[in-house]
Amino acid sequence: MSTPRVTAIHDLSGFGRCSLTVALPILSAMGVQCCPLPTAFLSTHTGGFEGFTFLDMTGEMPRAAHHWKSLGLEFDAVYSGFLGSARQIGVVEDFIRDFRGGGVVVVDPVMGDGGAVYRTYTSEMCAGMARLAERADVITPNLTEAALLLGVPYGELPAGETGFRDIVERLSLGGRRSVVLTGASLEPGSTGAMCFDAAAGRTEAVQTRRVDRDFHGTGDVFSSVLTGALVQGTPLIEAARAAAEFVRACAERTAAEELPMREGVDFEPLLGLLAKPVSSPLDGLT
Numbered sequence: 001m002s003t004p005r006v007t008a009i010h011d012l013s014g015f016g017r018c019s020l021t022v023a024l025p026i027l028s029a030m031g032v033q034c035c036p037l038p039t040a041f042l043s044t045h046t047g048g049f050e051g052f053t054f055l056d057m058t059g060e061m062p063r064a065a066h067h068w069k070s071l072g073l074e075f076d077a078v079y080s081g082f083l084g085s086a087r088q089i090g091v092v093e094d095f096i097r098d099f100r101g102g103g104v105v106v107v108d109p110v111m112g113d114g115g116a117v118y119r120t121y122t123s124e125m126c127a128g129m130a131r132l133a134e135r136a137d138v139i140t141p142n143l144t145e146a147a148l149l150l151g152v153p154y155g156e157l158p159a160g161e162t163g164f165r166d167i168v169e170r171l172s173l174g175g176r177r178s179v180v181l182t183g184a185s186l187e188p189g190s191t192g193a194m195c196f197d198a199a200a201g202r203t204e205a206v207q208t209r210r211v212d213r214d215f216h217g218t219g220d221v222f223s224s225v226l227t228g229a230l231v232q233g234t235p236l237i238e239a240a241r242a243a244a245e246f247v248r249a250c251a252e253r254t255a256a257e258e259l260p261m262r263e264g265v266d267f268e269p270l271l272g273l274l275a276k277p278v279s280s281p282l283d284g285l286t
Contacts, residue, residue, distance in 0.1 A: 004231040005033045005074070007099065009061075009092055010081040010220075012038045016045040017264025018217035019082055023224045029271040030228035035075070037064055037095070040084030046119055047216045048262030054120065056084045061091045069098055076103045076231040080132070081220065082110040084120070089128030096135050104230055107136035108223045112144040115154040137198075138178040138236065139171065140223045146171060146181055161186050164194035165203050172196045180240050182222055185210065192244045193222075197236040206241040211251035217264035222247050225274065246273065 006027055010019040020036050027034040039061065043053040078099055080092050096105055109129045112118050117126065130149050133139050139149075146167050147154040158166050164186075168179040177198055184194040184205065192207040222243045229239035250265035259266060 003031060003033050004076040005035060006077040006079055006227060006231060007035045007037055007068075007075045007095075008079050008081075008224075009037045009039060009083075009095065010079075011040040011042055011045075011084060012036070013042045013045040015043065016047070016049065016216060016262055017267065018045045018220045022217055022220040022264070022267070023079070023081075023227075025268065025271060026221065026224040026274060027228050029274040030225070030232065031275070032076075032228050032231055035068075035073075037061060039082060039088055045216060045262075045264075047113075048260075054084070058085045058087045058091065061088065062094070065091075065095050065098065073099070074101050074103075075099050077106055077227055078103065079106045079108075079223070079227045081108040081223070083125065083129070086122065086124045086128055089125070089132050092132055093135060104137045104227075105135060106138045106140065106223065106227045106230070107133045108140045108219065109133045109145045109149060110219075111148050113142055113219075115144055115147075117144075117148070134173065136177055138180065138226075138230070140180045140182060140219070140226065141171070142183045142219060143181070161194075161205060164205070168194050168196040168203060172198060175201060178236050180226065180236070182219055191248075193240050195237050195240045199236070202237075204237050206237060206244050208244045208248045211248060211255050213251065213255045213261070215251060215254060215261050215263075215265045218247050218251065221250060221265060221267055228274070246270070249273070 008023040012020045024034050038057050041055040111126050147157050164184045168181050171179045179196045181194045185191045190207045191210040194205050196203045225243035225246050226239050250267040254265045
């Protein structure tokens with residue numbers, strides 16, 4: 001059996017654990033070949049740092065895709081995240097068209113957090129991200145991104161289990177795509193995700209203990225574990241549960257070390273937990 005292969009279309013930030021510096025090691029630890037297609041190079045990520053550099057890779061992306069096409073490469077998943085320009089929306093749409101095959105398309109519609117849009121994102125990019133997400137089999141928005149995709153003010157999103165169920169079912173395009181809404185807490189002291197599984201036609205929450213600190217990059221950790229589990233054949237809700245438990249374990253470790261929020265979670269020492277087929281939940285994390 002050949003090694004599953006995923007292309008990860010994300011930015012590369014030189015410092016601050018997020019995007020490709022998260023996706024590459026996590027997918028590799030899960031026995032998945034990760035083929036990066038960088039959207040931008042930044043000296044640091046955009047959260048908590050000032051004066052970061054930003055190199056737009058839009059022009060290089062179609063050239064890389066064309067070369068891959070000439071080699072006859074195929075992927076078990078196309079996994080996209082942070083995009084560096086409005087033009088990249090079309091580039092990624094073309095990539096999905098050319099390389100989708102029989103694989104799964106996972107779009108993390110990275111646009112903002114905490115009710116605010118990221119500094120590098122324009123209204124044009126947010127509209128394009130909604131269009132790109134329509135091509136996905138699975139989307140993994142946080143609450144801010146869910147509000148943007150639905151076109152409603154962040155403060156007007158419904159809350160609680162019933163509200164989160166309503167959000168994911170509305171985002172499912174009539175049941176045609178799976179939705180994993182991250183940052184969905186059903187009670188104090190817990191966090192996790194509300195999931196709509198299009199294949200099973202059911203909605204279910206996954207919850208784990210909340211670590212009382214915030215860290216950058218946890219969404220990338222979550223979506224990378226989720227994608228790795230999906231290409232291993234794990235059902236969506238079990239994959240989401242495993243991802244939530246791994247993020248929680250990483251957050252607990254990082255909080256105990258009192259590392260700065262902007263450095264992301266200290267996940268590297270825990271990668272061994274992922275080096276086997278994902279079950280529900282991951283062994284050793286409960």
